[in-house]
Amino acid sequence: MSSDADPDEPSRSSTVGLVAGVFLLSTAAGAYEIAPASVLPLVRESLGIGATAAGWLVSVMYLTAVVASVPVGIALDRVSVRRAVAAAGVALLIAGAWGWAAAVAGAYWWLFASRMLGGLCYVIVWNAGANLAGQAVEPDVRATAVGLFTASAPVGFTLGQFGSPLLAEPFGWPATLPAFAAIAAVGVGVFLLATRNRRLAVETGQPDRAEFAALFTDRAAWTLCTLSFLGFSLYLFLNSWLPSYLTEGLGVSLAAGGALTAVFPAVGVVSRTGGGVLSDRLFGGARRPVAVLSFVVAAPAIAGFVVFSAVPVVVALIVVSGFAVQLALGLLYTYVAEVVAPAVRTTAVSMLTSVGLFGAFAAPIAGGAVIERAGYLPAFGLAAALGALGAVIAWRAPTSETPTGG
The missing domain is CATH 1.20.1250.20 (MFS general substrate transporter like domains)
Structure with a gap:
């Protein structure tokens, strides 16, 4: 992926903004992904489900990513990456709101479906972000930039593990889903602003x-x-x-x-x-x-x-x-x-x-x-x-x- 619409080299602030944008999106997705894990007793009680069904609310995101990752990668080699990342961020917001509504209503399978949508968003952001972070910088610091981006995963996990119980106590555990997904709104804004003069595309054609x-x-x-x-x-x-x-x-x-x-x-x-x-x-x-x-x-x-x-x-x-x-x-x-x-x-x-x-x-x-x-x-x-x-x-x-x- 590279910037091919603007003949000028991207500015340092643009590059920093690009990496920061996908970092925030990935952090949001990671926190949303792990959020139910630290409040599973509350999840089981409110939905009236067993441990296995509760565990699947986390595992389904991994399974969705496993199935969707290669098709997503093929698509990202062929479509506008900028639009795909922005769309994934918006879809994560929808998944968070949908999950909250389903959880409050006690609708397990609608909640399950919303988590599948979240898993698809996660894999789009992760695959695109890893590539964009590497292509946005010079080759001698490429691994550093990609490593920095992938640090978003433990940041998101730590945020979700610590934050979920804190949010669940005053607002109820369903509030954790839209709360963490909402970070994606900031990520999308930063990403679009940083890439507004760049068209991110495949380096060498299809x-x-x-x-x-x-x-x-x-x-x-x-x-x-x-x-x-x-x-x-x-x-x-x-x-x-x-x-x-x-x-x-x-x-x-x-x-x-x-x-x-x-x-x-x-x-x-x-x-x-x-x-x-x-x-x-x-x-x-x-x-x-x-x-x-x-x-x-x-x-x-x-x-x-x-x-x-x-x-x-x-x-x-x-x-x-x-x-x-x-x-x-x-x-x-x-x-x-x-x-x-x-x-x-x-x-x-x-x-x-x-x-x-x-x-x-x-x-x-x-x-x-x-x-x-x-x-x-x-x-x-x-x-x-x-x-x-x-x-x-x-x-x-x-x-x-x-x-x-x-």
């Missing part, structure tokens, strides 16, 4: 069938998709089951367990941006060393949950594992765009998103099954093994080629 076929059989792309699957699996497994482990396994109070778990996504604000900075500055634009470092550190940190039970040590493990697991998650979006043909970059990012979010969708469910049958420690051990597998795959990952032109 990809043909041969280029699509080559992408879906590209070993390098699938290697990075596998790393995305493993990384997001670890991220959501720990996000989902650390609170219960801290409460049931270590005797930490529910409130303290939730607060400690919130540290896990929160450190991603630093590590997702830091992964890009390390790649751009320390490793001269090489992406593979950061991917290897991420899994090499994550695997023993997660294994530490099996070995140590002292709360201070566990808190340290939460910080280290949260930092390590997220170190490469943002970088992979830059990485995959550099190992595929330029015409299919958006589709490649969408494929990475789809495979990664499938891991995010499946890991909490699979982890729950292991915990139910064997307990927490075997589940953490299996997660550590996945981290070690990721280190091996990252070591064999392709070498990216960082462009030297703008």
Whole structure:
């Protein structure tokens, strides 16, 4: 994607505004996405549903993103990205209002449908934002910009986890849905203002069938998709089951367990941006060393949950594992765009998103099954093994080629 309507180079303020706009949109979508998770007892009571049905109000957004991500990527390679992002922001506002009305009325399936719309909005903003952030800056800071954009996910998660109970107490839990979605209005405004003199489009024209076929059989792309699957699996497994482990396994109070778990996504604000900075500055634009470092550190940190039970040590493990697991998650979006043909970059990012979010969708469910049958420690051990597998795959990952032109 590039600016092709205005012959002049975009101003720094325009670039900052573009990245800030998609960051705010992604933050809004992330907070909206996770909002029901921290108030599930209230959700179950007001709708008269069980734990599984309540859990699906979060999981359905991941499942929608998994199914829609590649078609969305193909569309974004062919349509006006500016209009698509703006439309997704407006649709997220509609999803928030629709969800509030459905929740107040006790209409579970209408609420479920509104969450599906929210999932579609999320994947449009995420795929487009990852590409736009990378294309808006010079190649030597591309990974830094994309890493900064992907930090919007932990910002949104942290906001949703902390903010939902605070909003639910005076206004009722349904108010969390439009409240967090409303942030998208600011994001859309900033994005449109920053891009008003630019037409965001595909860099090299529409990809043909041969280029699509080559992408879906590209070993390098699938290697990075596998790393995305493993990384997001670890991220959501720990996000989902650390609170219960801290409460049931270590005797930490529910409130303290939730607060400690919130540290896990929160450190991603630093590590997702830091992964890009390390790649751009320390490793001269090489992406593979950061991917290897991420899994090499994550695997023993997660294994530490099996070995140590002292709360201070566990808190340290939460910080280290949260930092390590997220170190490469943002970088992979830059990485995959550099190992595929330029015409299919958006589709490649969408494929990475789809495979990664499938891991995010499946890991909490699979982890729950292991915990139910064997307990927490075997589940953490299996997660550590996945981290070690990721280190091996990252070591064999392709070498990216960082462009030297703008």
